[in-house]
Amino acid sequence: xxxxxxxxxxxxxxxxxxxxxxxxxxxxxxxxxxxxxxxxxxxxxxxxxxxxxxxxxxxxxxxxxxxxxxxxxxxxxxxxxxxxxxxxxxxxxxxxxxxxxxxxxxxxxxxxxxxxxxxxxxxxxxxxxxxxxxxxxxxxxxxxxxxxxxxxxxxxxxxxxxxxxxxxxxxxxxxxxxxxxxxxxxxxxxxxxxxxxxxxxxxxxxxxxxxxxxxxxxxxxxxxxxxxxxxxxxxxxxxxxxxxxxxxxxxxxxxxxxxxxxxxxxxxxxxxxxxxxxxxx
Numbered sequence: 001x002x003x004x005x006x007x008x009x010x011x012x013x014x015x016x017x018x019x020x021x022x023x024x025x026x027x028x029x030x031x032x033x034x035x036x037x038x039x040x041x042x043x044x045x046x047x048x049x050x051x052x053x054x055x056x057x058x059x060x061x062x063x064x065x066x067x068x069x070x071x072x073x074x075x076x077x078x079x080x081x082x083x084x085x086x087x088x089x090x091x092x093x094x095x096x097x098x099x100x101x102x103x104x105x106x107x108x109x110x111x112x113x114x115x116x117x118x119x120x121x122x123x124x125x126x127x128x129x130x131x132x133x134x135x136x137x138x139x140x141x142x143x144x145x146x147x148x149x150x151x152x153x154x155x156x157x158x159x160x161x162x163x164x165x166x167x168x169x170x171x172x173x174x175x176x177x178x179x180x181x182x183x184x185x186x187x188x189x190x191x192x193x194x195x196x197x198x199x200x201x202x203x204x205x206x207x208x209x210x211x212x213x214x215x216x217x218x219x220x221x222x223x224x225x226x227x228x229x230x231x232x233x234x235x236x237x238x239x240x241x242x243x244x245x246x247x248x249x250x251x252x253x254x255x256x257x258x259x260x261x262x263x264x265x266x267x268x269x270x271x272x273x274x275x276x277x278x279x280x281x
Contacts, residue, residue, distance in 0.1 A: 034065050039075035042066050046082060056090030064099075077103075081112045084119045088126075097123040114148070114155040121145045125164050128171055135175050141168045173203035173212075180215060189219045200235075200271060210236060214245035216268070217252055227264035229253065231272055234262040238275050 034042055046062035049055070063086060066079035084099035096119060103116040121144035127137050145168065148161040180195030192215065199212035213236045220229035233253050236246045237260045253260055262272040 034062075035069055039066050039070040039073055039079075042069070043075050043079050043082075046079065046086070050082075050086060050089075056086045056088075057092060059086035060090060060092065060095060060099075072106075077107055077110070080106070081116055081119075084116060088119055088122060091126075093123040093127060114152040114157055117144075117148050117152060118155075118157040118161060121148050121161060121164070125168060128168060135172055138168050138171050138175075142172075169203065170206045170208070173199050173206040173208040176203070177208050177212060177215075180212070184215060184219055187222070189223050193219050197267065201267075210240040210243045210245040213240070214249045217249040221252060221256070226256075226258055228266050228268055230258055230260060231262045231264065231266065231268040233258075233260035235268065235272050235275055236260065238272075 042062050043066050046059045046066070049059035049062060060083050063079040063083035066073075067076045067083065070076050080099055080103045084096050084103060087093075087096035087099060100116040100120040100123070103110075104113055104120070107113060121141060124137050124141035124144050128141060142165060145161045145165040148155075149158055149165065152158055176195045176198050180192045180199070183189075183192035183195065196212040196216045196219070199206070199208050200216070203209065213232045216232040217229045217236075220226070220232065230253060233249045236243070236249050240246050250260060262269055
């Protein structure tokens with residue numbers, strides 16, 4: 001009896017494979033009705049699509065059909081997370097995000113909920129493109145990655161999420177720097193200072209902070225605001241003395257007979273006091 005059931009499943013899987021590849025094309029023939037096949041057979045076809053290096057979209061289709069034809073079954077649960085993965089592999093981020101969110105909503109207590117949350121974050125993160133593009137997706141990626149870190153801190157995805165969070169955070173700082181450099185080049189010094197200030201105050205843990213401080217030295221010197229320029233240089237000297245930006249600022253300031261020393265009571269002076277107290281690193 002057991003052998004009979006196994007034979008039936010094997011025959012069914014073979015029939016499904018034959019039916020779906022009968023046309024000889026590389027893409028799945030979605031005209032073939034699947035409602036006569038079992039959830040397991042359709043799921044196995046989706047796995048086959050993934051394992052044989054075919055389009056992720058085809059695999060996602062079969063996994064989606066399992067969910068549609070056999071909702072709330074054990075196979076549907078397994079297929080849903082695989083649909084999210086296959087769609088992401090195919091760079092169909094909307095479908096991936098939708099499937100991952102359905103998994104989280106339907107099976108929040110399952111172990112794979114952490115992976116679904118991670119895939120959801122990746123659907124934003126992997127769309128972060130060149131610095132020059134709109135950064136709305138970067139903000140969404142940061143929010144989703146933070147959710148993985150906070151909700152699943154002990155999962156195997158938390159470390160990767162933290163690394164990607166730092167990279168996305170750095171990406172936002174890079175955008176501010178790009179705009180600030182543009183304004184500086186156009187001699188719109190006040191606008192440039194505002195952008196560099198954002199980096200220093202909000203993105204101080206990123207790799208762009210030393211350059212932002214140097215550009216503040218340049219901008220303030222161009223405006224004749226020597227106290228602010230010297231204070232920016234003092235922060236560079238305290239935290240980033242080994243960088244090329246410190247050396248460049250040192251030459252600019254000393255070339256004008258100025259010191260890299262905090263002066264005045266500007267916003268930079270407040271930052272400098274925080275640095276000395278060890279509250280900002």
